[in-house]
Amino acid sequence: MGSGGHTPSSDGHASRADGSGHRVPEGQAPEEYGDHRGRGDHDEHDHRSRWPLVAAAGAAGLYGGVAISIFGDVTDLLPSVIGIALAVVGAIVLLAGVAGWVGQAFLPPARGPQGSPTSRESYVSTTLLFLATDVSTFGALFVYYFFVRIGTWPPEELPPLLGSLVIVNTAILVASSVTFHYAHEALEDDDRRRFLGLLGATLVLGLVFLAGQAYEYYEFVAAEGFTLTSGVFGTAFFGLTGLHGFHVALGVGAIAVLCWRALRGHYGPDRDTSVATVSLYWHFVDAVWLVLVLVLYVGASV
Structure with a gap:
């Protein structure tokens, strides 16, 4: 008998294995039954989004490149082309991070249950981390204004x-x-x-x-x-x-x-x-x- 075979459950209904050793009522998806133990582990692994961090790194490269370019034009200590190149790479990474973030978090159908609370907390915490990096970005420009x-x-x-x-x-x-x-x-x-x-x-x-x-x-x-x-x-x-x-x-x-x-x-x-x-x-x-x-x-x- 294979692992995907049909066996009667203790309540008399047909059941089948869900691939993780748990018995699932016939006709019901594994994620819709029981305590979601197998699915919760899967969600916790798959939904720890790294895209906000990628977007933050791209934003840092973009803003840093612009700053280096301006600094190079004013002081001639650094070629402004270095800043321009860094800004271009940063912009590409930023757009890739935002696109990946949107594609992973916002575009899937998600008509079923949300999944484990851990996955939701992971998205919220990485969003907060992304916003914390944005505070420093705005802060740098505010410092510039205060010097003015x-x-x-x-x-x-x-x-x-x-x-x-x-x-x-x-x-x-x-x-x-x-x-x-x-x-x-x-x-x-x-x-x-x-x-x-x-x-x-x-x-x-x-x-x-x-x-x-x-x-x-x-x-x-x-x-x-x-x-x-x-x-x-x-x-x-x-x-x-x-x-x-x-x-x-x-x-x-x-x-x-x-x-x-x-x-x-x-x-x-x-x-x-x-x-x-x-x-x-x-x-x-x-x-x-x-x-x-x-x-x-x-x-x-x-």
């Missing part, structure tokens, strides 16, 4: 920064964080209709924020003549806001994937790993924007 403030202030190229547009845009981004929070709560309460509505509202608010930032850039460049090359403050301003805008664009793309999957019923109270990780990322982006507004927009105006 130590010099002659205000610089001649400083335009009026704090206006109604940035206030409205900030309110929009904060509102999107609130809608995302309550969308996740609705999912945990198994309220699918409310979850879809709030998640869709989050996506729309994120797109509106990006449109508002693009319009702000247009006003600065076309009306004020304020660009990335407008002195050290221009470099700091567009570097910080551009980096944040890039993060918002990535977040909007991730939320769009969530909406696409939510419409197909891929999520539930016990299937929320990708919703939880994207939510962490989005709240992080929101918090960074509030700090950026206080330091850059308000701080530059006082």
Whole structure:
């Protein structure tokens, strides 16, 4: 008799071996039965995602390469081509890490039970680690800005920064964080209709924020003549806001994937790993924007 043979179970029903020595009722998949011991071990092994770390390493190479390139142009101590090459390699690794992360965590159908709690915790913990590396990325640019403030202030190229547009845009981004929070709560309460509505509202608010930032850039460049090359403050301003805008664009793309999957019923109270990780990322982006507004927009105006 082979290991895949059919034998009667103790309750009189036909059963078969699941490949790990456990008996499974006939017609039922191994992962749908029992205490999931074999499946839990499999999930714990397969779902420890390394893609966030790959993306973080790529981001470090990209930003470090840009910094080396600028440093080389200013000081002539290093050829700027080294920085450019490092930035290109970093960008490729970053995109590969993001693509692998999305493909592994967000795109599989995942209509069945989520799996072991360990796999969910693994995704959440690696997302937090990725965000911790992002804090240092933004921190480096903030340090650059503070060095700018130590010099002659205000610089001649400083335009009026704090206006109604940035206030409205900030309110929009904060509102999107609130809608995302309550969308996740609705999912945990198994309220699918409310979850879809709030998640869709989050996506729309994120797109509106990006449109508002693009319009702000247009006003600065076309009306004020304020660009990335407008002195050290221009470099700091567009570097910080551009980096944040890039993060918002990535977040909007991730939320769009969530909406696409939510419409197909891929999520539930016990299937929320990708919703939880994207939510962490989005709240992080929101918090960074509030700090950026206080330091850059308000701080530059006082």
